Amino acid sequence: MVDDSAHSYALQMIDVNKYFGPVCALKNISFDVGSNEIVGLIGDNGAGKSTIVKILTGVFPPTSGELYIGGRKVDFRRYSVQKAHRYGIETVYQDKSLGEKQVLWRNFFIGREITLPFGFIDVKKEKEIANEIMINTIGFRGKGITVDSKVSELSGGERQGVAIGRAMHFQADLILLDEPTVALSLKEVRKVLNFVHKIKEGGRACIYISHDIHDVYEISDRFVIIDRGEIVASILKQDISLKDLDKFLLEYAHGMKDKAEDKS
Amino acid sequence: MKQRRSILATLGSIEGLPVLGILLLLYGAFLITAPSVFTKHRIYMSFLQTVPPPLVLGLGLTLVITAGEIDLSFPAVVALSGFAFSWVFTNFDTVWAPWAGVALALAAGALVGFVNGLLVAKVGVPSIMATLASQFFWYGVTILLAGGLQLNIKEVEETVMHDIFTGRIFGLIPAQALWGLGLAIFLWFILNRHTFGESIIFVGDNPNVAQVMGINVEITRIKLFTLMGVIAAFAGLLLTIEMNVFFPTQGQSFLLSAMAAVFIGGTLISGGKGSVIGTLWGSYIIGSLQAGVVATGVTSYWVQSVMGFIMILAVALNVVIGEGRLSGVSDAFRRWTSSSRSHVTKTAMETNDTAL
Ligand SMILES: Nc1ncnc2c1ncn2[C@@H]1O[C@H](COP(=O)(O)OP(=O)(O)OP(=O)(O)O)[C@@H](O)[C@H]1O
Ligand SMILES: [Mg+2]
Numbered sequence: 001m002v003d004d005s006a007h008s009y010a011l012q013m014i015d016v017n018k019y020f021g022p023v024c025a026l027k028n029i030s031f032d033v034g035s036n037e038i039v040g041l042i043g044d045n046g047a048g049k050s051t052i053v054k055i056l057t058g059v060f061p062p063t064s065g066e067l068y069i070g071g072r073k074v075d076f077r078r079y080s081v082q083k084a085h086r087y088g089i090e091t092v093y094q095d096k097s098l099g100e101k102q103v104l105w106r107n108f109f110i111g112r113e114i115t116l117p118f119g120f121i122d123v124k125k126e127k128e129i130a131n132e133i134m135i136n137t138i139g140f141r142g143k144g145i146t147v148d149s150k151v152s153e154l155s156g157g158e159r160q161g162v163a164i165g166r167a168m169h170f171q172a173d174l175i176l177l178d179e180p181t182v183a184l185s186l187k188e189v190r191k192v193l194n195f196v197h198k199i200k201e202g203g204r205a206c207i208y209i210s211h212d213i214h215d216v217y218e219i220s221d222r223f224v225i226i227d228r229g230e231i232v233a234s235i236l237k238q239d240i241s242l243k244d245l246d247k248f249l250l251e252y253a254h255g256m257k258d259k260a261e262d263k264s
Numbered sequence: 265m266k267q268r269r270s271i272l273a274t275l276g277s278i279e280g281l282p283v284l285g286i287l288l289l290l291y292g293a294f295l296i297t298a299p300s301v302f303t304k305h306r307i308y309m310s311f312l313q314t315v316p317p318p319l320v321l322g323l324g325l326t327l328v329i330t331a332g333e334i335d336l337s338f339p340a341v342v343a344l345s346g347f348a349f350s351w352v353f354t355n356f357d358t359v360w361a362p363w364a365g366v367a368l369a370l371a372a373g374a375l376v377g378f379v380n381g382l383l384v385a386k387v388g389v390p391s392i393m394a395t396l397a398s399q400f401f402w403y404g405v406t407i408l409l410a411g412g413l414q415l416n417i418k419e420v421e422e423t424v425m426h427d428i429f430t431g432r433i434f435g436l437i438p439a440q441a442l443w444g445l446g447l448a449i450f451l452w453f454i455l456n457r458h459t460f461g462e463s464i465i466f467v468g469d470n471p472n473v474a475q476v477m478g479i480n481v482e483i484t485r486i487k488l489f490t491l492m493g494v495i496a497a498f499a500g501l502l503l504t505i506e507m508n509v510f511f512p513t514q515g516q517s518f519l520l521s522a523m524a525a526v527f528i529g530g531t532l533i534s535g536g537k538g539s540v541i542g543t544l545w546g547s548y549i550i551g552s553l554q555a556g557v558v559a560t561g562v563t564s565y566w567v568q569s570v571m572g573f574i575m576i577l578a579v580a581l582n583v584v585i586g587e588g589r590l591s592g593v594s595d596a597f598r599r600w601t602s603s604s605r606s607h608v609t610k611t612a613m614e615t616n617d618t619a620l
Contacts (some may be wrong), residue, residue, distance in 0.1 A: 058474065059475065059476065066409060080478070081475070081476060081477070081478035084480045085478055091476060093476065096470070096472045096473050096476050097473065097477075098333070098473060099465070099466045099469035099470055099473050099474075099536065100365075100469060100536075101532075101537050102465065102466065102469055103535070103538040106462060106465075106466075109478040110462060110466055110474075110477045110478075110479070111478035111479055112478065113459045118458075119458055119460065120453070120457050120458050120459075121457050121459060121462065122456065123457065136521065142351050208438060220278045
């Protein structure tokens with residue numbers, strides 16, 4: 001099958017380096033994501049996964065390198081979280097996506113409020129749209145969750161549902177999920193994975209980061225493996241079984257350990 | 265059943281209602297224990313005269329605490345702004361002098377607040393340290409500028425400015441009470457209905473979330489501290505113009521009372537939730553206690569203990585029945601009504617489905 005999306009990219013990263021002072025967090029990172037592709041980003045703690053996400057979303061710029069979003073070159077001097085939103089990039093974090101003490105309708109529109117003159121918020125409109133997102137996009141039905149519910153009253157999976165629903169509502173072309181299932185029960189993880197399937201069905205792209213290889217395998221089209229700031233492999237799902245992927249990662253980790261031991 | 269639950273929930277969610285309840289209870293108690301004082305309007309007029317300066321400070325502080333920060337420098341701003349106004353007023357004998365004085369006072373407050381904001385947001389000094397240092401520094405500067413002396417501005421009574429800020433409306437109601445009320449309403453809208461307020465709430469809830477959702481956390485903090493400086497300067501103006509005198513220590517006594525009013529009002533010390541209306545009632549509770557307790561005839565040694573007791577009572581009541589913390593009561597109601605309630609929700613959703 002000739003996939004058209006192979007020729008149009010949601011994102012291309014070219015030779016990106018990132019230093020925190022003398023610490024090199026990313027080294028010559030080059031990779032791309034197709035416009036309807038789910039990429040699983042795999043790597044150990046501190047490998048640099050979240051750093052990639054933060055560069056993509058405009059939290060901080062890379063030390064060097066280029067980034068194209070939907071074919072447009074990003075000017076890092078003028079890049080910001082708001083700009084990333086405008087470019088169609090939305091992010092869902094494990095614990096940084098929602099204000100816990102706040103009601104849902106505020107959480108849907110935080111950072112891009114619907115405003116009346118002088119910066120006042122159009123509460124009625126925000127609540128209306130929030131309600132629509134909850135019913136149509138997220139599919140919260142008959143659970144007693146309303147737009148006036150506080151985030152703290154929701155289960156972990158429901159919270160991620162709200163964050164993913166928000167991303168989809170704002171027409172994100174690329175949704176980044178950075179460990180969205182940490183500390184969730186199996187049932188709640190299932191909910192999150194179902195939301196990710198909706199991203200694929202909706203024709204959008206996604207980068208999914210998780211330490212759970214089973215989850216990553218289920219939903220990804222391709223796996224990008226990163227180790228200590230460097231990309232070490234990019235494997236299509238059709239080319240590898242879950243078992244082999246697992247084995248590859250294990251062997252790789254051991255291989256690195258052996259190397260480290262050789263050095264000492 | 266459902267109706268009863270919703271009445272309770274509605275009452276609980278009306279901002280500041282438990283605090284207003286305490287205020288009314290307090291006045292009720294004073295009416296019984298000191299009827300000769302509390303049945304006459306004079307005492308209430310005196311509250312309306314003395315409470316506004318600390319109230320104005322408390323209102324500004326409500327926003328600061330909602331953002332998860334603290335400002336301890338406002339007593340110094342009250343002094344500095346009072347000095348700025350009095351200095352211009354006594355040194356320039358023109359029609360515009362009082363207005364220039366007001367402008368200089370507010371600008372001085374803005375400057376102090378802006379520097380606080382820079383220290384906190386840009387340099388990264390925790391606000392409790394930055395503003396404590398700032399309190400010492402600007403208080404010292406004020407004493408130096410004033411040479412440690414007070415300034416009498418008796419002539420201010422003849423100006424329009426005096427009538428506007430602290431005149432008696434209908435010869436009775438102190439104008440500053442309306443300024444306090446007006447500021448409370450204005451800041452309620454800013455905090456609850458404006459994008460700046462929403463930024464404040466989210467920064468206070470979790471600055472990381474605020475940042476990744478595209479809020480400029482630094483700018484929000486700088487703006488907030490600057491606003492607090494201006495508000496504190498305004499409180500200083502109300503105080504100085506009402507008293508017709510500036511003295512270097514003015515404002516120092518407001519530090520704890522303004523903070524107490526904010527917490528009595530139900531603003532969370534951890535940030536993310538602030539109650540402007542609660543602070544309004546809380547300020548009147550704090551401001552009425554001293555005079556009220558003294559009027560009841562108990563020795564003044566009691567005043568502090570009674571104040572402490574009332575504060576605990578108010579804060580506890582807020583915790584128990586305040587918005588979102590109705591949990592104990594509302595959970596019980598939810599259990600009692602759960603079957604009928606889930607049914608209602610489901611049918612509501614189904615209707616929605618067909619409609620869409
Ligand atoms: N703001 C920062 N300042 C300094 N160093 C940082 C900063 N952010 C990340 N790092 C460093 O960069 C490296 C990569 O971190 P990153 O958070 O991207 O890892 P990760 O792959 O997301 O790990 P995890 O699986 O634990 O989330 C780490 O060594 C980390 O210590
Ligand atoms: Mg990470």
